[in-house]
Amino acid sequence: xxxxxxxxxxxxxxxxxxxxxxxxxxxxxxxxxxxxxxxxxxxxxxxxxxxxxxxxxxxxxxxxxxxxxxxxxxxxxxxxxxxxxxxxxxxxxxxxxxxxxxxxxxxxxxxxxxxxxxxxxxxxxxxxxxxxxxxxxxxxxxxxxxxxxxxxxxxxxxxxxxxxxxxxxxxxxxxxxxxxxxxxxxxxxxxxxxxxxxxxxxxxxxxxxxxxxxxxxxxxxxxxxxxxxxxxxxxxxxxxxxxxxxxxxxxxxxxxxxxxxxxxxxxxxxxxxxxxxxxxxxxxxxxxxxxxxxxxxxxxxxxxxxxxxxxxxxxxxxxxxxxxxxxxxxxxxxxxxxxxxxxxxxxxxxxxxxxxxxxxxxxxxxxxxxxxxxxxxxxxxxxxxxxxxxxxxxxxxxxxxxxxxxxxxxxxxxxxxxxxxxxxxxxxxxxxxxxxxxxxxxxxxxxxxxxxxxxxxxxxxxxxxxxxxxxxxxxxxxxxxxxxxxxxxxxxxxxx
Numbered sequence: 001x002x003x004x005x006x007x008x009x010x011x012x013x014x015x016x017x018x019x020x021x022x023x024x025x026x027x028x029x030x031x032x033x034x035x036x037x038x039x040x041x042x043x044x045x046x047x048x049x050x051x052x053x054x055x056x057x058x059x060x061x062x063x064x065x066x067x068x069x070x071x072x073x074x075x076x077x078x079x080x081x082x083x084x085x086x087x088x089x090x091x092x093x094x095x096x097x098x099x100x101x102x103x104x105x106x107x108x109x110x111x112x113x114x115x116x117x118x119x120x121x122x123x124x125x126x127x128x129x130x131x132x133x134x135x136x137x138x139x140x141x142x143x144x145x146x147x148x149x150x151x152x153x154x155x156x157x158x159x160x161x162x163x164x165x166x167x168x169x170x171x172x173x174x175x176x177x178x179x180x181x182x183x184x185x186x187x188x189x190x191x192x193x194x195x196x197x198x199x200x201x202x203x204x205x206x207x208x209x210x211x212x213x214x215x216x217x218x219x220x221x222x223x224x225x226x227x228x229x230x231x232x233x234x235x236x237x238x239x240x241x242x243x244x245x246x247x248x249x250x251x252x253x254x255x256x257x258x259x260x261x262x263x264x265x266x267x268x269x270x271x272x273x274x275x276x277x278x279x280x281x282x283x284x285x286x287x288x289x290x291x292x293x294x295x296x297x298x299x300x301x302x303x304x305x306x307x308x309x310x311x312x313x314x315x316x317x318x319x320x321x322x323x324x325x326x327x328x329x330x331x332x333x334x335x336x337x338x339x340x341x342x343x344x345x346x347x348x349x350x351x352x353x354x355x356x357x358x359x360x361x362x363x364x365x366x367x368x369x370x371x372x373x374x375x376x377x378x379x380x381x382x383x384x385x386x387x388x389x390x391x392x393x394x395x396x397x398x399x400x401x402x403x404x405x406x407x408x409x410x411x412x413x414x415x416x417x418x419x420x421x422x423x424x425x426x427x428x429x430x431x432x433x434x435x436x437x438x439x440x441x442x443x444x445x446x447x448x449x450x451x452x453x454x455x456x457x458x459x460x461x462x463x464x465x466x467x468x469x470x471x472x473x474x475x476x477x478x479x480x481x482x483x484x485x486x487x488x489x490x491x492x493x494x495x496x
Contacts, residue, residue: 050263061093061422061424063091063117064090065087066421067173068084073167081363091117094118095115096113099221103223110222112220115215130171131171133418134396137185142404177207182204208394222279237259249322257275257284258275266383268301270292272303274286274287274288281335287309289303298426298435301377305348310347332346348367348392362415374390386431396414
């Protein structure tokens with residue numbers, strides 16, 4: 001039985017030593033191990049959790065629209081337009097990614113996004129509200145005619161008068177938004193060559209979001225990385241509508257790059273530029289670090305669009321290649337090139353970060369960074385968006401045209417029509433799960449280091465006990481075998 005004890009102690013020492021070494025190695029490489037595990041969960045493959053949640057998100061989505069009601073349209077251009085913000089007209093959004101195709105050769109996938117909107121009764125207003133806005137149909141027709149000759153412009157002028165077009169139009173909110181309304185100028189446009197209409201597809205009604213409900217073409221065909229390839233992260237855009245580069249711009253501005261908006265890089269810092277491709281803008285934008293804080297116990301870095309993000313070239317010359325046409329004011333994005341030549345310009349709501357002259361042309365705008373900024377609040381270590389506010393304002397460019405009576409005396413200005421907000425915030429359940437993941441990330445290495453220390457202590461303790469036991473045994477043997485004294489020797493001899 002005594003032979004088993006030393007063997008058990010040796011086995012214990014070896015096992016504890018191996019465990020200590022393993023725990024120490026895990027502690028030293030914990031960040032790499034965690035990153036590998038995290039990447040396996042967020043890659044876009046049919047069996048990953050991220051993919052299943054991405055295909056049809058169950059996060060509550062709302063699409064808010066604010067319309068600018070033009071209250072003194074009958075006194076324009078003698079008076080500055082007086083605008084009153086109405087809304088929000090709120091719609092619940094259901095989003096699905098469809099027509100998903102995987103491309104194994106370059107570890108990517110392509111898809112389209114189908115969005116469906118349903119009017120929500122929590123709206124501040126109804127779809128029966130009567131609203132007056134700038135006549136966008138007439139404004140677009142006049143903008144496209146700016147390079148026409150005298151005779152063609154006079155013909156358009158007479159056509160607008162014949163069809164009863166005025167500088168403004170009053171319609172129900174539902175008609176202005178998704179339902180659309182009929183207009184004889186749209187019927188005429190169907191018979192005109194594409195060079196006259198800018199290549200715009202023929203439509204039978206006009207609405208700000210007409211034919212977008214349930215459509216799969218709103219965001220176009222997007223191709224993104226799956227994150228399977230080493231050194232890549234999922235959701236980074238590669239192609240858009242089969243374009244490798246944007247046909248509307250040149251140089252750096254033509255590059256298609258950045259996140260498609262649903263997956264972010266990990267380990268974000270205050271120096272990171274959050275690069276995103278936004279289909280509504282037909283371009284890539286950079287969001288800059290703004291501040292840090294906590295949401296539901298989770299840290300975040302907030303990245304926002306700044307005056308440079310929405311600038312054509314006034315403040316940032318690097319953006320000059322985005323300037324197609326008129327770039328008189330800063331804080332605007334000229335998207336006419338990807339809107340069939342319509343006078344469409346996007347900005348932040350209420351011309352936030354825009355040139356002050358933009359607000360001098362109208363009354364009723366009051367920019368507020370808390371209400372009107374575009375931002376992503378992202379958990380920096382995991383790259384998970386916690387709070388997102390996507391906000392844009394749609395504006396129409398108008399300028400005087402001496403050959404068209406309707407626009408003979410109008411000022412050169414950007415006319416606000418509406419702005420939209422899409423706000424998404426992490427749910428309490430998801431936040432609780434992320435806190436656990438974050439804790440594992442932060443404390444996993446420490447726990448492994450402590451485990452290594454515990455196992456090392458076991459090795460030392462067992463080895464020390466074994467050493468002391470061995471010394472005691474040797475001492476005992478020496479005592480038992482000590483030489484006999486002289487009396488014992490004599491006694492032994494007498495007995496013999």
